Amino acid sequence: MSVDLTRCLRVGRTLTSKGSSQSQEKKLSEGVDRAPASAFPSTVLLRGCLLRIHRILQASPRLSFTLLSVLLTLYLYCVIFFFAEKNANYSVKVSGVDISPYPISRGEQTTFNISASTGDEISAGKLIIDVNYFFFHVDHEEIDLCKETSCPVTTGDFVLSHHQTLPSITPPGSYTLTMHLKGDDGKQLTCITFGFSIGFIGDAVDFTLAELKSLGVK
Structure with missing residues (x-):
């Protein structure tokens, strides 16, 4: 789960630094959809996490660090089947x-x-x-x-x-x-x-908070 979050936030940083565009988001979603079936457990989480971060930062670039941290922590605790x-x-x-x-x-x-x-x-x-x-x-x-x-x-x-x-x-x-x-x-x-x-949830949450700070979310 922490590996998926790492990829999610790194790509999210790239997207936000280059500016938002629907075509970027569409390409990202299509790329995940084409992933092999064996990758589904991780790609489902990756797609959901990344697209939500991208949309949240697009809509509210000054969204409070605390609120966004809570949202991402909730995603980490979700069980996706x-x-x-x-x-x-x-x-x-x-x-x-x-x-x-x-x-x-x-x-x-x-x-x-x-x-x-x-x-x-x-x-x-x-x-x-x-x-x-x-x-x-x-x-x-x-x-x-x-x-x-x-x-x-x-x-x-x-x-x-x-x-x-x-x-x-x-x-x-x-x-x-x-x-x-x-x-x-x-x-x-x-x-x-x-x-x-x-055993990885706590580490993933700590990593999320650090990465959000590096994205400039305050």
Whole structure:
């Protein structure tokens, strides 16, 4: 996450120093859109962060340092998810991901709440969770759906709650979690992926404040 913020702010500095233009912003957005699927967790954050900084500084060049710092800090704490297959017609629609507490503390229980909805009743199924640390696959779990939510899952909104306690030796850094939800017949009902960080949030916030000062935001 801190790497994305670095790139975001450096390009933001270039844009603001050269003056604003819609064509620059369009090229930036199109460049991120053409990024390979494997880069999505970082490029989604990069695009959102960079375009927002650019627009905020365009609209309010004298925006207070404190307010802009708060906005960027909030972006750092957001959990952005996306569907593994962009145009897939999943029967389970995920609407949000919440991690509590966040940032994640090693050695303490963390809860991942997945808000979703379904048009069909789900009597049983399983969650398949894979976690990557940078480019390394570090964890694989298969969990009974009924341990994560009440079964049967009736039509409408529901929440999946996954609890995990990370060992105190868990290395800090950027992680990517992919979650497949399959019915009892093996059919894939949904698949999402999202990134989260352990131990880098504080460093990223400090870096953000320093970079904003270098941009001349007061």
